[in-house]
Amino acid sequence: MSSKKYFDEVALQWDNMQQSLFSEDVREKAFSAAGVKKGKIAADIGAGSGFITEGLIDKGLNVIAVDQSEAMLAEMRKKFSSAEEIEYRLGKAEKLPIPDEAVDYAFANMYLHHVESPLKAIKEMVRILKPGGGLMILDIVLLKELPDSIKNSIEAYVGCVSWAVLKDKYIEAIEEAGFKEVRIIDETSFPYESLENDPTSRAIIENLNISPEEAKEAVSSVISINIYGIKSLQD
Numbered sequence: 105m106s107s108k109k110y111f112d113e114v115a116l117q118w119d120n121m122q123q124s125l126f127s128e129d130v131r132e133k134a135f136s137a138a139g140v141k142k143g144k145i146a147a148d149i150g151a152g153s154g155f156i157t158e159g160l161i162d163k164g165l166n167v168i169a170v171d172q173s174e175a176m177l178a179e180m181r182k183k184f185s186s187a188e189e190i191e192y193r194l195g196k197a198e199k200l201p202i203p204d205e206a207v208d209y210a211f212a213n214m215y216l217h218h219v220e221s222p223l224k225a226i227k228e229m230v231r232i233l234k235p236g237g238g239l240m241i242l243d244i245v246l247l248k249e250l251p252d253s254i255k256n257s258i259e260a261y262v263g264c265v266s267w268a269v270l271k272d273k274y275i276e277a278i279e280e281a282g283f284k285e286v287r288i289i290d291e292t293s294f295p296y297e298s299l300e301n302d303p304t305s306r307a308i309i310e311n312l313n314i315s316p317e318e319a320k321e322a323v324s325s326v327i328s329i330n331i332y333g334i335k336s337l338q339d
């Protein structure tokens with residue numbers, strides 16, 4: 105299934121789904137590391153139902169929220185109907201509907217691993233940032249390669265995951281795209297017990313027919329990470 109179709113379908117439930125996935129503490133840490141300032145402009149790329157946007161407008165920023173899914177943007181408009189600080193733009197990762205050097209910050213929460221051309225998507229974030237602007241990516245990465253059987257099973261169940269790469273490769277890709285001073289702000293592992301309570305993860309584990317020990321080993325290879333980088337002042 106394409107990620108657009110998947111997110112169009114889950115748009116109505118996304119607010120509930122994301123509550124068990126992302127924490128406000130992690131979001132706060134990301135804002136503080138990026139040094140977000142009132143009156144500045146931020147892009148929320150792959151904005152979904154607006155988890156990042158909500159935190160940014162609370163801090164007095166203006167936000168351009170971009171997503172490929174009309175249904176997600178419709179949810180966001182409903183939720184923030186009285187917020188004049190948000191502009192909604194329908195668009196794809198590889199060609200963001202934002203002019204060159206237009207924003208002070210670009211945020212991307214749990215977005216890049218769904219994108220078919222992540223390297224192009226990162227370059228697009230370089231393009232829209234003003235020189236010296238900050239990029240904050242929150243995403244999942246691997247500490248070691250997963251066996252093919254597990255990768256294939258995840259793909260079969262959650263067909264919209266395109267990019268599951270090793271942490272070092274992920275950071276290299278951000279540096280190659282033109283970001284400086286790239287640093288990890290936060291890393292969190294997924295407790296195995298929390299995945300057992302998640303129907304999709306449980307289905308993957310059951311489908312694989314592997315022992316709880318093997319499943320725990322695979323889960324321990326996947327972490328979520330916040331990475332911050334700055335667009336250099338000159339090309």
Ligand SMILES: C[S@@+](CC[C@H](N)C(=O)[O-])C[C@H]1O[C@@H](n2cnc3c(N)ncnc32)[C@H](O)[C@@H]1O
Pocket residue numbers: 107108111112122126149150151152153154155156170171172173176195196197198212213214215218219220
């Ligand atoms: C896991 S959701 C995260 C949503 C939001 N950032 C949040 O914090 O709740 C990923 C979002 O990225 C969007 N997305 C995925 N691939 C995309 C692409 N290639 N171009 C634009 N948006 C994309 C999806 O439509 C979805 O709304």
